[in-house]
Amino acid sequence: MVPDPTPGRCLDPAAHAALRAEFPLLDTGVVYLNSNSTGVVPRGAQHVLTDYWTTLRTWRDEVWHDWHVGLDRYADAVAALIGAPAGSVVTDANLSTLLGRVVSCFDYPPERDRVLITDLEFPTVPFLWQAQRRRGARVEVVGTGGPAVDEEGLLARIDERTLLVCVPHATFSSGATIDLPRLVDRAHRAGALVVVDAFQTVGVVPLDVTALGVDVLLGGAHKWLCGVGTAFLYVRPDLTERLEPTATGWQAGDRALTFQPSRDWAAGAQRFAGGTPFPLTSLVSQVGLDLLAGVGLPAIRAHSLACTRQVIDRAAAAGIAVVSPTEPDRRGGVVCLDVPDGETVKRRLAEQNMICSWRGWLRVGPHVYNTLDEVDAFMDALEKELRR
Numbered sequence: 001m002v003p004d005p006t007p008g009r010c011l012d013p014a015a016h017a018a019l020r021a022e023f024p025l026l027d028t029g030v031v032y033l034n035s036n037s038t039g040v041v042p043r044g045a046q047h048v049l050t051d052y053w054t055t056l057r058t059w060r061d062e063v064w065h066d067w068h069v070g071l072d073r074y075a076d077a078v079a080a081l082i083g084a085p086a087g088s089v090v091t092d093a094n095l096s097t098l099l100g101r102v103v104s105c106f107d108y109p110p111e112r113d114r115v116l117i118t119d120l121e122f123p124t125v126p127f128l129w130q131a132q133r134r135r136g137a138r139v140e141v142v143g144t145g146g147p148a149v150d151e152e153g154l155l156a157r158i159d160e161r162t163l164l165v166c167v168p169h170a171t172f173s174s175g176a177t178i179d180l181p182r183l184v185d186r187a188h189r190a191g192a193l194v195v196v197d198a199f200q201t202v203g204v205v206p207l208d209v210t211a212l213g214v215d216v217l218l219g220g221a222h223k224w225l226c227g228v229g230t231a232f233l234y235v236r237p238d239l240t241e242r243l244e245p246t247a248t249g250w251q252a253g254d255r256a257l258t259f260q261p262s263r264d265w266a267a268g269a270q271r272f273a274g275g276t277p278f279p280l281t282s283l284v285s286q287v288g289l290d291l292l293a294g295v296g297l298p299a300i301r302a303h304s305l306a307c308t309r310q311v312i313d314r315a316a317a318a319g320i321a322v323v324s325p326t327e328p329d330r331r332g333g334v335v336c337l338d339v340p341d342g343e344t345v346k347r348r349l350a351e352q353n354m355i356c357s358w359r360g361w362l363r364v365g366p367h368v369y370n371t372l373d374e375v376d377a378f379m380d381a382l383e384k385e386l387r388r
């Protein structure tokens, strides 16, 4: 088991203060521990929005060239963050759209028709896979009803009829992470693919898709990546050419930018694109991504673990049940607490500018821009609320 880092030793205090100053929301008297739901957007976004309006106000069609450069730059920056080569990531409006393109690639023949998912997916994932039953997919949901993925159950179910296994890297409800290397090894030995929903980890938990060998990985900007309105899809480069989405659009073709009918797919992950892209969300999201990349994921993870350790220790001392795994190598960026009448507690905390979320449990999600003092202030307020 990986030991927890020593609290407070993760980030240089001056650099941390400078980083916090980039996030104006933190300066509005709020303790914001809600990044697993919606992350904080840095001040640099304002310049991008202003520039965008200037572009619209002085419109020329040539702008599309720069916008495509901006879209590619963001996709390649996401790729660099997850250990993927340039050109292996494509973006679109949300994860559902991109997963929809992935599910459309398969024919689900009887000899390889099994799709294994878990009972801890974000709701869009089972909804999309179950819709493929009409196209021949045999979708099986594996789980025990507990807060962590039933990994043993999942591994035991993988066989030579399994087309793919789709898992959350960390669950949205408890933040519990899954042992991806073990899963990838088992799935690949059976000839099955591994599709990972990493919305709850990319930006707060280091991840190297190339080293892991995962086949498909998806995530999005508006939580741990400090962006807005865009999601991404990585496909293993040597797999890309074997996948042909039927849910597609002209931007996935090889001649998209000539406005001629395409004869083949565009190179790389661009084959999973759809119609006309909306560049603003990538341009805005680039600001947050650059800040995070500047800090580096190892330092972000160490700080996150120190903050979540503080939540866990304070909860234990106060007799509050912790639902999330407490081992550092098994917890993502959020700690879920089981408190009576939690939805009301969340609302009362919000009235005191203490922001967290509620999804059956109280979800406390500090990020790199939070401090241990903020965690303490939040836990003080929570304890007071529970004593009412």
Ligand SMILES: Cc1ncc(COP(=O)(O)O)c(C=O)c1O
Residues within 6 Å of the ligand: 093, 094, 095, 096, 097, 122, 124, 168, 170, 171, 172, 197, 198, 199, 200, 220, 231
């Ligand atoms: C694990 C996970 N997957 C997916 C999503 C969202 O998917 P979409 O971008 O399609 O709304 C979320 C949260 O919004 C999430 O927590």
